[in-house]
Amino acid sequence: MTLQTCNLHHAVLPHLLLLVLLLLLHVLWGCCHPQCLDYKPPFEPRQPLVFCKEYSKFGCCDLEKDEAISVKFYTIMDNFDHSGYMTCAKYIRSILCQECSPYAAHLYDAEDANTPMRMLPGMCGDYCSDYWQQCRYTLSLLLEESGGPQQFANMTATIEEDRRKFCNFLELKDKQYCYPNVLTNAALNANLGLVSEDPKGCLELCLQEVANGLRNPVAMIHANDGTHRFFVAEQLGYVWVYLANGSRIDRPFLNLTHAVLTSPWAGDERGFLCIALHPRITTVRKAYVYYSVSVKKEERIRISEFTLSAHDDNQLDHSSERTILEVVEPASNHNGGQLLFGHDGYLYIFIGDGGRAGDPFGKFGNSQNKSTLLGKVLRVDVDNNDDGPPYSIPSDNPFLREKEARPEIYAFGVRNMWRCSIDRGDPATGRGGGRMFCGDVGQNKYEEVDLIVKGGNYGWRAKEGFSCYDRKLCHNSSLDDILPIFAYPHKLGKSVTGGYIYRGCQMPNLNGLYIFGDFMSGRLMSLKENVTSGEWLYNEICMGRDQTCRFPKLINSYYKYIISFAEDEAGELYFLATGAASATARAGVIYKIVDPSRRAAPGKCSVKPSPVKIKGKLIHFYPKEGKQMVNFCSTFGFVSVFSHFSFVVVLYRNMRLLAICTLPKKRGRGHKRGRGGRRLRVGSVRLVSADGLSDRGRVEIFIRGDKAGTVVCRQLGFTTALAVMKRAALGEADRSVRILLDDVECEGRERSLLECKRARVGKHNCSHGEDVGVICGYSY
Ligand SMILES: *[C@@H]1O[C@H](CO)[C@@H](O)[C@H](O)[C@H]1NC(C)=O
Ligand SMILES: *[C@@H]1O[C@H](CO)[C@@H](O)[C@H](O)[C@H]1NC(C)=O
Ligand SMILES: *[C@@H]1O[C@H](CO)[C@@H](O)[C@H](O)[C@H]1NC(C)=O
Ligand SMILES: *[C@@H]1O[C@H](CO)[C@@H](O)[C@H](O)[C@H]1NC(C)=O
Ligand SMILES: *[C@@H]1O[C@H](CO)[C@@H](O)[C@H](O)[C@H]1NC(C)=O
Ligand SMILES: *[C@@H]1O[C@H](CO)[C@@H](O)[C@H](O)[C@H]1NC(C)=O
Ligand SMILES: [Ca+2]
16 A cells, blocks of 8 residues: 555656646746736826725726725624624625725636626635634625625525634635735735736737638728728728728728739739728828839839718729829839828828839949938828829928939938838827837838938938948948837848837826837837937747736737738727738738736716718628637536526627527515625626726626626626616516527526527527516627
8 A cells, every 4th residue: 555655656746746847837827817807907196096095006906996895894794783883894894895996807707708707805824813813704795786686685694603614615725816916916916007018028819700701901091080090901902991990881982903013922012002091081081002004015013192072981993093102113022012191281192112122223222322212211291282293392391402312302312111100109298299200111130110301311222221231332331221119030030020009098107118020030019218318128029828808808819911000080099910911811800909917997988979971781790819708607617607697699600609698587675685784686688898888898697685696797788787687677578589499498508508408590489578688698
């Protein structure tokens, strides 16, 4: 026997060690991340909290929530005399305030929306013992105030006298993350609220898919007209309109496929490359496009102007095209492709060096030759061009008085700038506003990021990045070039895609960060300016690990060909990437960049898109990427619990959760609670979510004083659920609500609700007046 154990020991020990190690790693890196009960990251409240003050700087409560908690507290404390108050107030306060902890989701077991949540935050063993010792009889009061059902109240009577049972109920076994240890755990609190970094200093961000199925999406822009629409261009010549809610209009904004020169060949740099809307689109109603075209067997780039259709703001008038400028392309690569309006209202056009390798044309290449438009940044004025020439030259363009120079030139010495952007400026101070950033694709060794200024020489072909490319030109003292703010060698990537300075509202940590990427390597990168020294600090961006990105709708992977970056009307940041870089492959996805460490305070960033008149059909968006959702019903583990209730229905379709929950037929009188004397209304339904949350949360239904079920709504339609539930509380039925499953009776052995005894899918008997369906997800 002893021998056997011994042998076993030998065999098992290494495994045990491994297990311990794994557990340790899990504790250090994995496990928990800051998250609120509404499944979102914590935030800094807009006003300081009055009651749960310790969470004023960072946590999960705004002032309103804080007030609600303080009301709960005083309601409970009403039950105490002075000495009881002195002994127990601190426990009650601390326990109630954990809802505001940045680790609230963890303390309440609410990280996984598919599993039930605790009624009270998970306590550490010692704390629970103290609490039991001093104030055990307050448990039922706390449960009641947390909306705990009668069943728990009865239960407290049975566990109150037994410390072990009592703490079994309240304890969170994980010693690092239980309350109050979670507050003092150094690793958890060190960088709380800052962008999380992996051990190598890589910034960990997450993504949200916002569009998919696109063919080499080259650009995404917005109209800045309050509609929060965005326009997405595909290389083969389409531009599509997406509404603020992600639905796409089926008719293209522009279909230029007949004119655009491109091919399915992966790596073809020709095609429809950019679109820019006039900054005063509502009054000027014009759009500008940049594309490759073949004219008399000659390849050119064409910049032309379209007018919005008179009948439809979501379509250009296809007969209105007017050419602004054409430039002959001596080779099929390096066609440039950026078009944008500066804060000065002028149109900027970024043209490549004409192609081949090393800018071989003429004596010293095109980029340093101011007599050609190739290899330049141009600036023109397209306002008031209805009569006369399509554009005029701004009077302060830098080379107007240089005899051989083209007057359109704003900056030169550029190779093939791919994606430029204008800094909106710091939201508070305006600092940095109007700066123009570009990625300039390199030749053999270096990719660079430039800050474009008027008259600047960006060095090509004398220089590539910081180093000399053409030694003779490079050492000419009259070169007087502007160096990049950042350059990286080809071991990190071979084709830079310029990005944006983040100036949005939802991710306060990212303010001022220039986020860009590389088309070939798929690397995401960032630069942050040191305002004192003017230096730009580099940090790689990597995807957060599974735990870090474990928020509903977020993913942590993307296709590697990063084609473009974009900003929406509110300044939130996106990038466009594809898994197959061919103009005909529908492998392109648009991702929103999300900081999982911190969000803005609820309500701070809410926007109300102004309505758009839509002609034609809408195509709704369904995410395709990322983790597959596991089957809701079987992981729910709730089916057996539900079995004795009339209806709780969950439907799962196309990997999309669709939950329909009907209230019980019988509506009795409310139970009266003993000590507190508070009513727990039968059939009361509540949403567990933060204020301002409009698209997801948890629906809880109480039946005969018990929490009958926790149904999670992950999809759109949560507002519908809310509206319906408000009526449910009044006992009204709503005929407009579609009920997909009804009369469900489960025994508890079923793997999904579809296996339960039920009416046919889509069939129901809602004639009984008091039944109300709650749809937590939209049906289709
Ligand atoms: C709770 O206790 C009361 C009285 O002790 C009893 O009538 C009631 O049925 C109990 N409720 C539950 C859900 O056990
Ligand atoms: C998006 O908004 C449009 C216009 O308001 C509406 O018709 C459409 O149904 C919405 N789509 C979704 C999925 O809610
Ligand atoms: C775009 O235009 C081409 C020809 O000009 C036509 O064949 C095609 O059907 C159009 N596509 C759409 C979606 O309208
Ligand atoms: C500069 O470009 C112009 C226009 O393409 C060309 O005629 C001229 O020869 C070039 N100059 C040099 C020095 O290469
Ligand atoms: C230096 O550049 C200037 C202007 O581009 C040119 O006139 C001059 O000949 C160059 N000098 C040499 C030594 O190449
Ligand atoms: C910014 O630059 C200043 C001056 O060179 C330096 O003292 C400071 O440490 C820098 N800050 C950061 C965050 O690197
Ligand atoms: Ca350069």
